[in-house]
Amino acid sequence: MSAPADAATVAGARRDAVGRRTAQLLVGLVLYAASITLLLRAHLGAMPWDVLSQGLTRVTGWTFGTVTVVVSLVVLACWVPLRQRPGPGTVANVLVIGVLVDPFLALAALLPDPLPLAARVLLLVLGIALNGLATALYVGARLGPGPRDGLMTGLVARTGAPVRLVRGGIEVVVVAAGWALGGTVGLGTLAYALAIGPLVHVLLPRLTVPARR
Template sequence: MPRGRAGARRGAQLGAGLVLYAASVALLVHPALGSMPWDVLSQGVARVTGWTFGTTTVVISLVVLVCWVPLRQRPGVGTAANVLVIGALVDPFLALAAMLPEPLPLAVRVAMVVLGVGVNAVATGLYVGARLGPGPRDGLMTGLVARTGHPVRWVRGAIEVLVVAAGWALGGTVGLGTLAYALAIGPLVHVLLPRLTVPTEG
């Protein structure tokens, strides 16, 4: 773990980013208008197994980490924190969302999706910008890019198509939120990440 002022900032950014990431998951899942690609898979697996969404997220993260081994990816502090913090907070955030009056008007559900995408972009910029290790899914993508030589956009696209298809087949929700996330997250993170990355010391 880095020390000094920059190290403190990186740790704070990591924590804030992961908390916001868990909140963004709830904002996108609760309206039932379509979730982020990996969350579609988590929904489907949770539906089949009866596990909570948070438990399912942790299990899938651990399975993905096993896939790092042949790719020779190395986890960092941020990798472990990603699994533990998001997995621990998703269920409480979903429980808070469930306290909203039902049925929610469509306009409110759409607003939650838009807010969820925005919060997720900020969260991603914060935790990636902390430079303390990629999340399991990001590490899988970068590992495959390094091993295959294919462009990031194609590798990420192929992974997300596969997980969405698998999640949808298992009962996960695909819809407006999934499409909005796919179209918006790349450009948003592209703008935010340079501004949120902690500079190297020296």
């Protein structure tokens, strides 16, 4: 009787682990969409990839959420020559963030406009902190990287270049392209670039789900 009981215990533990990872992934993605909204509403400069999405929104007339999904799909297409494999978290990243951003932005539009500078700075700080937490949650779930993260790791693997150099190069390109299209670049963009790495570095080890033995 001990063998079936042990097998049932192992199966139950696996289900619990999958459930925890899935819940952590979804919470992280919801918070990520919220962090995008806070940073955009602050009007002090968007995150690098969101500068590009802002610019494309102005050019195409599409909603920010639609552009976010389209950009994610284009980035995923770039995974093919890099031999990157998406996971369930990769697909969830595209869908959850893309679906939630527009409703969150609609809620943020209910705030007074213009907001006092102090309120905008507060939104910026909260947005950056929330983004760091959200990133650590969804990456720590270990269910697959987001499209942009996978592009970075794929380029690192294929070129052998340092992560910092590859990430910095990608962000410079997308910010420049987004700014040329009308996206918002400001102190918030710089603050995010400087703060997000240290934030994720501190939070990720604490929020990564241990690998099952």
